[in-house]
Amino acid sequence: MPKFTVTGTYKEYYELTIEAPDEDTAVQIFYQKGGGESSTDGDWDEIGVDFVFWSDPDTHEEPEAEYTADDYDPDGGKIRW
Numbered sequence: 001m002p003k004f005t006v007t008g009t010y011k012e013y014y015e016l017t018i019e020a021p022d023e024d025t026a027v028q029i030f031y032q033k034g035g036g037e038s039s040t041d042g043d044w045d046e047i048g049v050d051f052v053f054w055s056d057p058d059t060h061e062e063p064e065a066e067y068t069a070d071d072y073d074p075d076g077g078k079i080r081w
Helices: 023-034
Strands: 003-010 012-019 045-052
Touching: 003 023, 012 023, 023 045
Parallel strands: none
Antiparallel strands: 003 012, 003 045
16 A cells, blocks of 8 residues: 655644555545644645655665554545645
8 A cells, every 4th residue: 555754834843654545545534643733724835745655775675654544534624725
């Protein structure tokens, strides 16, 4: 399954590697599990997604995923990005 690096700013900067089937699911997992605080007041900005091919081009070791698609709650909060 693809891995995405999702970054966003909400009072602080967050960056997580998330294994998910697509970018949108990765962003929702980022928001639900790893992004810290609620987005109800709309303070999230600069959300970005990068596809992770390899973390180390010399060894071709894949990065560890902090969260996976199993962490996604389809009924949980969602963020528009």
